[in-house]
Amino acid sequence: MFELLGIPPQALFGQLLLGLINGSFYAILSLGLAIIFGLLNIINFTHGAQYMMGAFAAWMLLNYLGIPYWGALIVAPIVVGAVGIVLERLLISRLYHLDHLYGLLLTFGLALIATGVFRNFYGISGLPYGMPSQLSGGQNLGFMFMPNYRGWVIVASLVVCFATWFIIERTRLGAYLRAATENPTMVGAFGINVPRLITLTYGFGVGLAAFAGVLAAPIYNVNPNMGADLIIVVFAVVVIGGMGSILGSIVTGFGLGLIEGLTRVFYxxxxxxxxxxxxxxxxxxxPAGLFGRTV
Amino acid sequence: MSAVSEAINLPSANASHEMGMSGLHKAIFAALLVAGLMAPFVLYPVFVMKVLCFALFACAFNLLLGFGGLLSFGHAAYFGGAAYASAHAAKVWGFTPELAILTGTLGAALLGAAIGTLAIRRQGIYFAMVTLAFAQMVFFFSVQAPFTGGEDGIQSVPRGLLFGFIDMRPDLNLYFLVLGVVFLGLLAIYRIIHSPFGQVLKGIRDNEARMTSLGYRVNRYKLAVFTLSAGLSGLAGATKAIVFQLASLTDVYWTMSGEVVLMTLLGGMGTVFGPIVGATVIVSLQNYLATFGDWVTIVQGVIFVVAVLLFREGIVGVIAKLIRKPL
Known part of the structure; x- marks a missing residue:
């Protein structure tokens, strides 16, 4: 086998793969943050906790109700998204007339509560979640060994990211959403129920985070702290990419994951x-970010 | 930012244009000093020293948020960074406590100047995210750097001899040093707020575009207040490291940044005395809930939610409104 700058290719490609997987989580999470910020004008600090809740929802569905991975992939985002919708209606919607910063503080408090509750009941050591049997094993690609599940995570993330892009940029619902981001009052005047659009958007963004959580559950253990450190990195991703562009968020997320993987090999x-x-x-x-429009 | 002016749009913000210290404020500072002198004979001195350090930390943070209108979500970096610097100076270099604290303070101010230079290039919500991200970078650095001791932190830091001859090992001796440091720090913050510089800051907080058009170099003022706030937070963190003889990862973690935001919010941002009250409440709460494990986190989260939804003026802000005087 060939060697690259003294690094065995298995190690190099293995880290690049891990980088791509982290990158796909960065992409999905920063996408959700950007959509929520666009319409609600708040930074959803609870996003990391909601990612964690997605993983826990998958674990609970399996252990309490016997619903396997594939069911959890659909049910967990809906359940966590519904919890998000309740929070938005009850609490977050009361802050829209105030400065953005209060939204950040409120969702930070909610994140503390969620993390504390799960730590209290499930401890901090982490719970194992097995990967679905259909995706165990792996492929020998010649230059590296590719575990099937990791390949699936990357494919699923790409599909979800581009589906989100398609909904927002190419459908009527997405057009309402983009219009409401620009000028909610005018969109409301055309007879569109903007508050409901806002609620659904929040639920959708939260559901995306939970979906990422379910994808992550078999790779990392299900752990109450799994979202807290991730969300801060995602904030940095969002600052780098800017929140103005959907494709920008996706490219920045995957790109930074790859760079992180490369760094893990060389330094x-x-x-x-x-x-x-x-x-x-x-x-x-x-300063405006790679894809940012405003400062 | 309108966030803060909206919350404290009352006497506190408007009536502070007189430069001298009002009679009421003099009385409160005197009462605080008397209470501080008596406290160690009633309460456990180490607990009171912890309250004092966090009161200074919260007031330093409030200087930036309440008067500069800048929400930093990464103040743990300066608090914890200074704790590491002073612990290292006292333990490895054998500095006396006052020099160790000074080392930590200067280190935090330098770190604040470096991060502040980058962070003020973005505004509002991005500013909060940038400061949080840089603080996390400082955290990861502290996990890996050779001199911080990783998970163990820097332990058994000597309290040493003040000026080389006053033994700081008895709690009461150290207590009066801490009281002096914190009280001087609070007076310095009061002086900054009520100086012409402080007036310009409030102008920038309330209407940045107008201050720019009036010819003020807004970014210089922002950087100056960021550096001052970081340095004073460092003073608090460095002192805490000497008191507890420990600098650890807890001090640089993002939860610490969240706690100081909570103290300031609960006490009343943009008020002079609010953060002292907020710090006292939160530190006492942590003390009483310490045996209940994760309930501390949950209770802090609930206080955050309630304070943001129902109680944005904070405890002291509400009192100031009732007596119609700035506090």
Missing amino acids: PEGSAVVIFVIMAIVLLVK
Whole structure:
């Protein structure tokens, strides 16, 4: 086998694959954050907790109701999305007339509650969640060994990301949504129920986070803290990419995942901070973000 | 940002244009000093020192949020960073406590200047995310750096001899040093708020575009207040490291950044005395709930939600409204 700069190819491609998987979570989560921010004008700090809740929902569905992975992939986002809709109606909707910062503080409080509750009942050691039997094993691609499940995560994430892009950019519902992002009052004047659109958007964004959580459950353990550190990296991803563009969020998410994977191969000590360093560089060179429109 | 002015759009914001300290404020500072001198004989001194350190931390944070209108979600970086710096200075370099604290404070101010330079390039919600992300970077650095001791932190930091001859090991001796440091820190913050510089800050908070058009270099003021706030947070963190003889990852983690936001919000952002009240309430709460494990997190989350939805002026903000005087 050939070697690249002294790195065995299995290690290199293995880390790149892991980078792509992390990148797909960055992409789905930053996409949800961007959609929610576009319409609600709040940064949803609960997003990481909702990702964690998606993974827990999958675990609970399996262990309490016997619903396997494939069912959880559909049911968990709906359940967690519904919880999100209740929160939006009861609490978050009371803050729309205030500054964005209050939304950040409120959702931060909600994230603390969710994390605390799950830590209290399930501990912090993490619960194992087996991968579906159809996706066990792997393929030998010649240059590397590709576990089937990891390949599935990347494919599923790409499909969900582009489905979201399609809904928002190419359907009538998406057109309402884009219009309401630009000018909610005018859209309301045309007879469209904007508050309901906002609620559904929040539910959809939360559902995306929960979907990512279910995808992550077999790879990482189901753990109450799994969302907390991830969401901060996703914030950095959002700052780097800017929240103006759907495709921008997807490209930035996957790209940064890959860069993180490469860093893990060539300079492992830097892998935890590389995204923050890139954020610093972007802030110096193009403060609005790579795909950002406003400052 | 209108966030803060909306919440404190009452006497506190408007009536503070007189430069001298009002009689009421003098009385409150005097009462605080008397209470501080008596407290260690009534309560456990280490607990009171913890309250004092967090009161200073919250007031330093409030200088940035309440008067500069900038929500930093990463103040743990300066608090915890200074704790590491002072612990290292005291333990490895053998500095006396006052020099160790000074080292931590300066280190935090430098870190604040560096992060602030980048963070002020974005505004509002992005500013909060950028500061949080950089603080997480400092956290990861602290996990890996050789001198921070990783998961263990820097333990058994010597309290040392103040100025080289006053033994700081007895809690009461150290207590009066901490009280002095914190009280001077609070007076410095009061002076900054009520200086011409502070007036410009409030102008930027309420209407940045107008201050720019009046010829103020807005970004310089933002960076200055960010650096001051980081340095004073560092003063609090460095002092805490000497008190507990420990600098650990808890001090640089994002939960610490959240706690200082909560203290300020609960006490009343944009008020002079609110963060002191907020810090006292939260530290006491943590103390009483310490045996209940994760309930601390849940209760803090509930307080956040309730404070944002129903109680945006905070405790002191509500009192100020009732007595119609700025506090």
